[in-house]
Amino acid sequence: MVVSDRFESRVTSEVSEGGDALVIRVAGNFDFNMHREFQRAYRNVSPPPRTFLVDLSETDHLDSAALGMLLLLRDYCVEVGAEGAQPTVELMNANAHVSHILSVSNFDRIFSIR
Amino acid sequence: MPAFRVLIVESDTSEVTELRQLIQSWEYTGSGDCALPTTIHCAPAATVALASYHEYQPNLVIFGPTAAAGVSAAEIRQLRQSGGVEPVPILFVQDLDAMVSSQSPHTLCDDILTKPYSPPLVQLKLASIRRFCEFSRSLMAQRDRLRRHHADFLQEQANAREIFGNLGNESCLDDTPAIRYHLSPRAVLNGDLLAATYTPDGKLVLMLGDFAGHGLAAAVGAVPLTSIFYSMMPRGFSMSRVAREINRKLYDILPRQMFCCLVMLELDPRRNHLRILNAGMPSPCLKRSAGELHLLESRHLPFGVLSTDQIESAIVNVRVLPGDRLYLWSDGIHEARNGKGEHFGEARLIRLLRDNGNNRGQAFDQILVAVNAHAAEQHDDLSLVELDLSHSSLRKSGCPAADYTGNRKGGRVGDWSISLQLSQEELRAADPLPHVLSVLVQMPGAARFQEDLAIALGELFRNALEHGVLELDSSIKATDDGFVRYYDLMAERRGQLQDGWVRITLSCSEGDTGGELTLIVEDSGSGFPATREPSGVYAGRGLGLLQTVCDEVHYRPGCSRVEAVIRWSGAVAEGDIDEAGGNAMQKPPLPV
Numbered sequence: 001m002v003v004s005d006r007f008e009s010r011v012t013s014e015v016s017e018g019g020d021a022l023v024i025r026v027a028g029n030f031d032f033n034m035h036r037e038f039q040r041a042y043r044n045v046s047p048p049p050r051t052f053l054v055d056l057s058e059t060d061h062l063d064s065a066a067l068g069m070l071l072l073l074r075d076y077c078v079e080v081g082a083e084g085a086q087p088t089v090e091l092m093n094a095n096a097h098v099s100h101i102l103s104v105s106n107f108d109r110i111f112s113i114r
Numbered sequence: 115m116p117a118f119r120v121l122i123v124e125s126d127t128s129e130v131t132e133l134r135q136l137i138q139s140w141e142y143t144g145s146g147d148c149a150l151p152t153t154i155h156c157a158p159a160a161t162v163a164l165a166s167y168h169e170y171q172p173n174l175v176i177f178g179p180t181a182a183a184g185v186s187a188a189e190i191r192q193l194r195q196s197g198g199v200e201p202v203p204i205l206f207v208q209d210l211d212a213m214v215s216s217q218s219p220h221t222l223c224d225d226i227l228t229k230p231y232s233p234p235l236v237q238l239k240l241a242s243i244r245r246f247c248e249f250s251r252s253l254m255a256q257r258d259r260l261r262r263h264h265a266d267f268l269q270e271q272a273n274a275r276e277i278f279g280n281l282g283n284e285s286c287l288d289d290t291p292a293i294r295y296h297l298s299p300r301a302v303l304n305g306d307l308l309a310a311t312y313t314p315d316g317k318l319v320l321m322l323g324d325f326a327g328h329g330l331a332a333a334v335g336a337v338p339l340t341s342i343f344y345s346m347m348p349r350g351f352s353m354s355r356v357a358r359e360i361n362r363k364l365y366d367i368l369p370r371q372m373f374c375c376l377v378m379l380e381l382d383p384r385r386n387h388l389r390i391l392n393a394g395m396p397s398p399c400l401k402r403s404a405g406e407l408h409l410l411e412s413r414h415l416p417f418g419v420l421s422t423d424q425i426e427s428a429i430v431n432v433r434v435l436p437g438d439r440l441y442l443w444s445d446g447i448h449e450a451r452n453g454k455g456e457h458f459g460e461a462r463l464i465r466l467l468r469d470n471g472n473n474r475g476q477a478f479d480q481i482l483v484a485v486n487a488h489a490a491e492q493h494d495d496l497s498l499v500e501l502d503l504s505h506s507s508l509r510k511s512g513c514p515a516a517d518y519t520g521n522r523k524g525g526r527v528g529d530w531s532i533s534l535q536l537s538q539e540e541l542r543a544a545d546p547l548p549h550v551l552s553v554l555v556q557m558p559g560a561a562r563f564q565e566d567l568a569i570a571l572g573e574l575f576r577n578a579l580e581h582g583v584l585e586l587d588s589s590i591k592a593t594d595d596g597f598v599r600y601y602d603l604m605a606e607r608r609g610q611l612q613d614g615w616v617r618i619t620l621s622c623s624e625g626d627t628g629g630e631l632t633l634i635v636e637d638s639g640s641g642f643p644a645t646r647e648p649s650g651v652y653a654g655r656g657l658g659l660l661q662t663v664c665d666e667v668h669y670r671p672g673c674s675r676v677e678a679v680i681r682w683s684g685a686v687a688e689g690d691i692d693e694a695g696g697n698a699m700q701k702p703p704l705p706v
Contacts, residue, residue, distance in 0.1 A: 061457075063449070064326030068371030071419065075370045105375065105394040106415045 027058035032065035057093035124178025182206035292505030314568035350547035364418030383508035403437025450489035531621035582639025583614035
């Protein structure tokens with residue numbers, strides 16, 4: 001069972017050790033309320049990284065609005081790619097519940113998940 | 115910014131004059147750095163003040179020393195009530211020299227001005243009151259704006275509900291006891307939708323969808339979705355064709371972060387065949403009469419995410435057994451939370467369905483009760499559908515679409531013939547049915563055989579394609595696994611088809627006493643195998659079904675040509691049964 005409290009939800013981001021990836025970590029409930037923070041996390045990075053790593057290790061639940069946000073991130077990569085190298089999106093460390101949601105929606109077909 | 119209105123209540127005119135001068139000598143500068151005017155209105159007594167209150171609408175009321183001493187608590191209360199929600203401060207003037215003897219009820223007012231007046235102190239007080247009034251006025255303005263927006267919002271919701279209600283007008287959800295459903299208004303506004311109709315050949319098609327996104331914007335997508343569904347399905351387009359069209363349309367119109375999870379199913383009650391496409395919805399649950407449960411997992415991305423699709427390969431085929439029931443729901447049920455924040459979840463649902471044993475029809479109510487009990491404090495946001503897959507009402511009812519007025523039914527069909535041949539290119543994805551039917555629908559009188567023709571044509575075309583062109587052996591279908599493998603194999607061979615054709619010829623002749631429609635279907639295959647008669651491909655359900663709707667069916671081993679005849683009598687539409695002759699089976703009265 002999922003117990004979540006959206007007031008504890010937050011988005012943090014940091015550049016990975018190698019410097020070529022941006023790790024975006026969403027803690028708590030990944031839903032519509034996260035949308036501004038999530039967008040801010042990937043939009044204001046210059047130059048754009050080679051990879052956006054969405055770290056779901058602290059994500060308790062993910063709803064359809066969050067899936068929509070991932071689609072927006074994917075679209076943003078295409079947009080960035082028009083001017084140079086196209087970044088990729090990878091999802092990682094999803095717990096069983098979140099993995100299940102990703103596989104039910106078949107998002108594993110359009111995002112690489114590790 | 116309007117003037118600041120002060121109401122002075124005082125019977126002693128010299129007191130009034132003094133107060134008036136005091137207020138007028140003061141010039142207030144607002145936050146916008148401009149001098150703002152002050153107007154003054156006088157009333158000799160509280161009763162007069164009450165009478166003119168509404169007309170004048172003061173921002174501040176000052177009781178002079180005489181009036182303050184004489185006013186009653188009831189009058190002050192009435193004044194405050196006249197002010198409404200917006201607070202209007204009431205000041206009393208208190209003569210310090212007369213203080214000792216005064217019994218004036220100080221607690222009635224908000225503040226006092228002491229006499230003799232100290233102009234700087236009075237002005238300080240007035241300025242602070244004025245700032246306070248400005249603040250409360252802006253709050254009131256915001257409240258009014260919110261109220262208007264909220265009223266608009268409620269109106270929009272009401273409009274939306276009406277639109278969704280009307281979208282459902284075309285559905286056959288309420289026409290058959292085989293379908294039970296619950297779709298809460300909140301779920302609808304959150305983007306859930308349910309639609310069902312019949313295809314021309316009597317299959318039930320149903321879809322349950324859930325738009326991702328927030329509120330009304332999400333729900334708006336339901337309009338193109340249902341209109342595609344209700345316009346294409348009754349014309350006989352195949353489920354995969356309609357699904358493809360929906361995906362493409364949604365991809366074109368939806369913002370990138372929006373998409374639609376959808377389960378679409380096609381139930382052929384005559385052949386006990388269920389085809390189901392799950393694109394991102396929670397797994398529907400098939401409950402066999404023996405009690406075992408099968409979850410039909412999502413095998414496709416939600417619609418509107420990609421412009422391309424793999425619909426054919428994502429469709430699951432299920433052989434329906436007597437007593438099978440299918441349960442469908444949207445994630446509103448999974449995500450219903452109790453006071454502790456726990457989701458209701460799929461596990462509880464499955465447990466309910468399993469524990470329910472063989473109590474037919476009770477699972478539906480039990481699920482609703484359990485979810486509502488779980489999420490007692492939450493608004494009801496659930497969509498649940500129960501489909502009795504082998505219900506007898508599904509077999510009888512045909513397509514109720516066309517308007518069969520007596521005139522049309524008795525109308526002349528005429529003498530004509532049409533022929534069309536589909537080659538390998540077309541056979542990979544073709545739907546011959548809609549094209550043939552769209553020609554026939556123009557003809558007066560064609561309504562009388564439309565459903566029969568659709569069934570016969572569908573059956574013959576499928577046979578020609580599956581066994582003739584694709585060389586599939588229906589004995590594979592003998593087991594449940596084989597049933598699935600058969601359709602997977604068919605999708606695969608069809609996609610790679612390099613060579614083959616199917617020809618459909620329709621000819622109609624009509625005389626004074628009646629008419630007949632002859633349907634001939636041929637294919638490039640090797641024809642009916644002689645050896646397997648009578649247990650061959652046509653001895654099973656297919657032949658029975660053909661003989662139900664046609665008056666004659668002819669075919670020969672070693673030849674791919676099948677001829678089927680539908681007859682009717684000229685005088686009375688119902689009389690066509692007796693016309694059947696020779697080796698043809700009698701035709702049960704199908705409702706037309």
